[in-house]
Amino acid sequence: MTARRSRGDGGLYWSESRQRWIAELTVGYKPNGKRIVRKSSGKTKTEAKAALDDLIERMKEGTAAASSGPTVEAAVRDWLRHGLNGRSPATVDKLTNLAETHVIPSLGARLLVDPKNRNELTPDDIDAFLEEKAEILATRTLGDLRAIVRRAIHRAAKRNKGIRNVVLLCDDLPVGREGRKSKSLTYVQAEAVLNAAEEERSTYGEYTVVSLLTGARTEEARPLHWPEVDLAGKPLAEPPVPPHINVWRSVRVGGDTKTAKSRRSLALPGRAIDALERQKRRQDLQRRIARDRWKEHGIVFASDVGTELDAANVRRGFRRVLKRAGLNPEDWTPRELRHSFVSLLSDSGLSIEDISRLVGHSDTKVTELVYRHQLRPVIQHGAKAMDAIFPAAAE
DSSP states (O other): OOOOOOOTTTHHHHETTTTTEEEEEEEEEEEEEEEEEEEEESSSSSHHHHHHHHHHHHHTTTOOOOOOOOBBBHHHHHHHHHHHHTOHHHHHHHHHHIIIIHHHHHOOOOOOOOOOOOOOOOOOHHHHHHHHTTTTTTTHHHHHHHHHHHHHHHHHHHTTTTTOOOOGOOOOOOOBBBBOOOOOOOHHHHHHHHHHHHHHHSSHHHHHHHHHHHHHOOHHTTTTTTTGGEEEETTSSSOOOOOOOEEOSSSGGGGOOGGGGGOOOEEEEEEEEHHHHHHHHHHHHHHHGGGGGOOOOOOOOOOOOOOBHHHHHHHHHHHHHHTTTTOOOOGTTTHHHHHHHHHHHHTTHHHHHHHHHTTTSHHHHHHHHHHTTTTSSSSOOOHHHHHHHSOOOOO
């Protein structure tokens, strides 16, 4: 029996269609990991064998593409393993999924440095990769993919001389598929949601009421603690302090809010006060029922045993409220309660400066950028002032 050729020595096979012996040698890999193959042929097996030997010799001399060194895949996996310290588990899962699904299959086989410059990652590779992904991914996701490769190569370059971070040469991000646009509830829809949430008499219902009426982010409402809730206020203080909640933490790593200005105290509307009072009574009952199973964390919107709700819990509960309100649960997400808060306040005439402070943005530019579709488009102050100064003539 003929001995099998060793890995890297190429192969010989008979082509019936060409009626020739074919010599085949893998000389490298494309960015997506597929082989780069060089072929030659001969009328006889001996001629094909000589052609294969010539291919191998040329490859050794560097005239056929082949080399070894650190790959994009190795750099990305190293960054995922050591470069995400301090990130939340959700962020790590997201970046790992993007790397495994998109980056590694498409670019993983490329080398970060190749003295013969045959299989080295180039800016053109990055541009082609992003343009291909733009057909199926949103622009924001394309930015995440580029950041993964850039940060992975940056980490590798600090440890290996000669590595050039070619991603830094790719400034223009292609426009990807349009993502799902956030929207806001109309006044009629918001009233229906509030009524349904109050009628449901559940933790998720009270969560919905408080989120819609205060504009708290979903990651701020879930870890809200009872010591941060003041349902009585200090009416005799000077100046008086109304009932309020202190939005001082979030589910982010370390518990910090998104920005410094996100750390704020929000006065509570009457229906929000009622919702929190109902939640306090409900939790007292849950504590008695759970007995030894209760885990006391002081969380306002807790599970039946006192633990913090996760995002999936809240989504399911919110959809139940929406269904009761007569809305399609698939059309809405909990974060759109915050968008609705902004929209309703803007429609009522509240200034963008006040809205920006309420939602905890660093400045009004952020509010305009994120919520531009929810803000009142017509600035009316000038017209109202001029009407007062120069009233229209009576007909």
